[in-house]
Amino acid sequence: MNVTQVKTPSPRARIQAFGGFLTNMVLPNIGAFIAWGILTALFIPSGWIPNKELEAIVGPAITYLLPLLLASTGGRMVAGQRGAVMGAIGAIGLIVGSDIPMFLGAMIIGPLGGWVIKKFDKSIENKVPAGFEMIVNNFSIGILGFLLMILSYFFIGPVIESANNLVTSAIKALVSTGFLPLLSLINEPAKVLFLNNVIDQGIYYPLGMQETLEAGKSIYFTVASNPGPGLGLLLAFSFFGKKAAKRTAPGAIIIHFFGGIHELYFPYVLMKPLTLIGMILGGMSGITVFKIFDAGLVAGPSPGSIFSYLALTPKGNFLGIILGVLVAAGVSFIVTSIILKLDKKAVEDDDEVFTTSIEKSKLMKSEGKQISRESDEILTVNNISKISFACDAGAGSSALGATTFRKRLQKENITEIEVKHYRIEDVPADSDIIVVHKDLLERARLSHKNKTIITIDNYINDPNLAKLMNELKEE
Template identity: 35%
Template sequence: MNKTSSSREKMITVKFYTNYLSRMMMPNLSIFIAWMLISFLLPFFSVDQQVIQQMEQGVLTVLLPLLIAYTGGQMLAPERGGVVGAVAVLGAILATDIPQVFGAMLLGPLAGWLLYRSDSFVSKVKSGYEMLVRNFIAGALGGLLFLGSYFLLAPLFNWFSLGSYQLVDYFVRQNVLPFIHIIVEPLKVLFFNNIVNHGLFTPLGIEAAAVNDQSVLFLIEANPGPGLGVLAAYLFFGSKRNRTNAAASIFVQAIGGIHEVYFPFVLLDPWVLLGPIVGGFSGTLIFQFLGVGLRAPASPGSILAILLNTPASMILGVLAGIVVSTVVSFAIASVLLKRKTNTENEERKMPKMKKVTEIVVACDAGMGSSAIGASILKKELEEAQLTFPVRYQSIYRVTDDPALLVITQRELAAIAQKQTPHAQHYVLDNFLAADEYAPLIQELQRREQDPQQSLQIESANSQGVSTIIFLYTGKKRGSQTMAVEILRKMARQQALSLTVKKMAYEGQALDPTAVYILPKELAEKCPIPDVPLLVVDDLLTTDAYRQLLTEGVDYVFDQS
């Protein structure tokens, strides 16, 4: 039992990190769409093919790693993390000739995490010097990470690339090509696809094509089938947000030949990688069985580019391999996604909630998506006529409380459970999708309407107290008006039937069955009869009112 629990815990951790990698890539998918359009239009302007290749090199080796590192750093430290992450990966970019996408995925989050940890030091700095210290720390970290990536990490990345080349080369020389996808597909998902394709399959394929006029090696990485199968599975069985992205990505990969668009979808769930592996295996098996190949490399690897480089007699065979790999990849990925969807549906069926006094929408940094999500939730609560305090915060800073409702996205669910084990949790896929809050709104409405769930002020009711009055003197009663609204909302939130109002103190008879609230300065100036009385320093306080509603009149007497 412990072994099973440990394995599940490890899998949750793996999913968290792969989801994080995916979220670094998703905002940058537009790069591939832009490059597809550019590469399609450039030939019409008579641009030399070598110049086009240089542009592609710049996009893949410079622009893409910089943006990924920026996004990764920004996710953890929104103010300066992106800049420091970009500076850090620049060292690895300048030190090597290979695309440093993998390095960006490491250095971007590292930069953001280090900046996030530095906040505890900045909080101790004398007031007025915070900005200076923050900028100094960001600059120092950026410089140190740049030097580290240039002198230490770049050679490590080169070594990893060389090892990958030798490993893949072994499969080629042993003539067991279908099994090569066990290595190729994971490398592709980690954005080593261009290294594998142009650094290994293209040189070996050119040698084979010089002898046989065609080579199947040109189809190993260029085959769009495994990726199309994954995208089609997400289109039919993914979440609403992922379906929209998958629809656009299918066109980009099939027609534009930009395979990178499906990598983030695989990273969303590591098990889905089985689809491309078996799909690629099946496609290459068909290519070998039918003896087909391409005359030259297909770059980019679109279906159109593949067919243009296919001998006329082999077109049907190449299409057969692509179709088989697509179908197999789709079938396996669909089974895995449907199982995941069923699990998510089960998780979404929440148990009946206990008392909720506050709602926190929590993300990594507690500023970006959670802020927008909190705004959407407030609007949904208002439309449902529910009044709950809603705030947004970093999940790492949320304080555990049984009466707290924590809302997180799925990739942070495990961390949320560890950070706030006694709080109540609601997990969704996307903070920005208003429809995902619907089950939560329904549950909160049910709790409000269920008398068994309603809170009662036992000690107050036992003494016949049903009215709470804010006292004021003269014509200044603005704070009392606001306080009345605050307390009314809190009473409705806890399903309490109370009359809350304000009243002038001068010349008014006080009701001994009501509870009176007044500010401290008024209590010192005016003699108050022997009535249930709560004196507060600030009329807009909430803690005192919450304690009054939950603990009753006994608490009021203690404070008199």
């Protein structure tokens, strides 16, 4: 099957690519989450070795560091280093405008910032008078970033407020039905959006304290703080996750389950939103078990680790509490595993319906990959948006090659591809294809290990350039 036959990406490829996009935005930053998790588990007042001074890092790290990293990674994926800068600028507006950590917001504003600057750069390409490039580059980010910062600041306050109101009134409505497992429907999504403290300390703890005054314990302390569902999710990722997600999940388990820092599993849900189903079902089954055994805790377990659970379990409730945690973990493990496995299989299964060809399934996979640009496989010309010509000085032959190629593209009416020239070492990471003279291939390979590199011998009429042009035309 000829790769050039794949014209527009199928919906499947788009979904695959979108999933890959979320994963690629979160995964590079998991290390920062773990660093923050360790710090928090150790030094907060209810931690292992409380420390007032070091605890001061906890808040700023989760409020600023982690969302900024996500936004910057998201922006970089869309528009290289300039996108990263725009993403971070936009995110600071969100962060300051809200009083909960802005993870989801950062994951939206980051790529959005990248997209804005990419569109802008494209619209002024070739129109900037010679010599003004630097000033235009800097001030375009400066001015657009300034606007994005203000926009996100004013936009986010009302959004958070209405989200909080919505969650609070939904929970109150569900509590009044008396059927508590339904609470998981709200709890789990709200937790992943970092509203966990809002719902726990704002709603469940007051309810719980009231009940404890009369009954000596309360189930409300457990409905959103059960560490079981998160444990199940992370176990599922440890066994059936892919690559880096699989390798980092075991470490996250320790910090989540024993350290009680639930935030550690949030990124895993964010990168595969479907796993929320596992979290909700896990949470529901946990609450059901607590209810059946009439189990409760005597106070709000903060942080929600298995140790604080056991420490706050009143006499005679141990069986119910432990079972509730284990059942929740089991259910979320099973459901999440199925989701992860289905996700892996989806491509092949669908395939049998359409065709039995194995090749096609490989193609589809690589199609998804191409869009998210994580592949260094054979050159497919789907979705190429940036071609970079490179040479030693970045001024002479690469400029000549890029200019000529750009003219040829214009002649073919292909306008959505950006062609620029750089010094080899300065070629930006968002380039889809790098073109160098064959004499410079080794040097280019050294700086750009996983990129598609096309080599040429003639800057104007090279067969390899002609081939690339033909493929771009067919696309």
